[in-house]
Amino acid sequence: MKNIKNDFHILKRKINGKSLVYLDNASTSQKPKAVLNALQKFYTTSNANIHRGIHTLSEEATEQYEGVRKKVAKFINAKNEEEIIFTKNCTEAINCACVSWGKTNINKGDEIIVSALEHHANLVPWQELAKEKGAILKIIPLTKDYLLDLKAYKSLLSKKTKLVCVTAQSNVTGTIVPVKKITAMAHAVGAKVLVDGAQIVGHSKVNVRYIDCDFFAFSAHKMLGPTGVGVLYVKRTLMDDMTPHMYGGDMVETVQQKSATYRAGPWKFEAGTPNIADVIAFGSAISYLEKIGMAAIAAHDRELLAYAKNVFSKYPAIKLFSPSRIQDAGSVLSFTVKGVHPHDVATILNEEGVAIRSGLHCAEPLINRLGVSATARISFYLYNTKKDVDVAEKALKKVLKIFKV
């Protein structure tokens, strides 16, 4: 992981006169030169609309855009590109599954199971669907070690269960969820499974066919890609029974004055001009990650997490909200400082150039379960170093000093 920082211009920035230490990767990652160059290259050489032009530029744009669909499919080991729908972000991907599949497959009295770890993106759509359909929402609780309580999950499953929606990794506790096991248990009662992969894709190797989940959603911007691109993987066999969540150009086959027929596969769900340039630049992000290697990135994340937990544990005023075994968490570490609000922690760290997130992390029910009003959170990625953790520690000492903790 040497010299990686050089690929990220932004990491040379000064914040309040200090070198930027970016530890808010669970919110969004920074973008390497390769991704920025890809954007620039597309707009300066091949910019055109896709799927509709005969001219050279349109053909180039279409080929590049569809090429990334193939690349994404390979990256997560989908069967082929026909299982990859592009959306604007992970939230839209989950909403697409909710509207396109949920509205026709969830009925009154059906049960939807979500976990206590969910981000609002994988909770609120299901709350609304349950409300609309008269379905019942059930929650997998946590163990004291911030893991999902699989015993409780087993007792929630029944023939009434139609869908299980679960994150692969919590954006608050970092908990890595055994999604393969959860999927197998859901399939045993005939339920479908949606996995929110926003925090895990780009951090470790994901194999959707090994997990065997029915839907898998994630965002490009958390894995070095541009904002404005999300992905919904759907098992191809399910797609034909799904109705579009948006209608308009490009997703149609033929249009009569009073009716229309729709394209098959993922194209049915991409109405209107998509985010062509950003999807193409997303392809460069995937190439960049593959060049470094997903196993190397996962090992790097784990090493930094272990180091940070070790450093922070020295301070009795700091409480960590992280599973006890290092292999049970990804590159996210939430904490509180006794007597200091997380916002004040973030303000003082920012003064030292350290960017962290504080607050509810779009996971209000989970924060409530943790018994606090908010947490501070650091989250790592491939360009972070142990030195970054040391700078954060120095800034934390300042927090303790200012608040006389």
Add this chain to the structure above:
Amino acid sequence: MHIYYMEDIYTETILDHYQHPHHYGKISNPTVKVNGDNPLCGDKISLDLIIKKGVVEDVGFTGAGCAISQAAISLLADEIQGKKISNLKKLKPQKMYGLLHIPISPGRVKCALLGFTALQKALKTLQK
């Protein structure tokens, strides 16, 4: 570009009001009770007022939040105790910034005005 130094924000006054807030606690049988929250940071407060003859006779608040929001409510509580409701209606956010006497960055406006906003809500409730 604004550069704020910690000494500018976490002044002795702010830290003192945060760690030893004035008027902290519930008041029994308040004339008006309102809640305020800041969904961004999870801050939640409750403000109790006892009004007699158009004057704030007693004020109390509970809840938790960042140093800025808690110090602001504590300072505001001191400010409004004994004041006429008719005067409080004229209070502007500027007054709150003046009481805090620290630079407030855009991200901290909601924190600074959490108590102020709750007070506005209380005044509206009283009017009904």
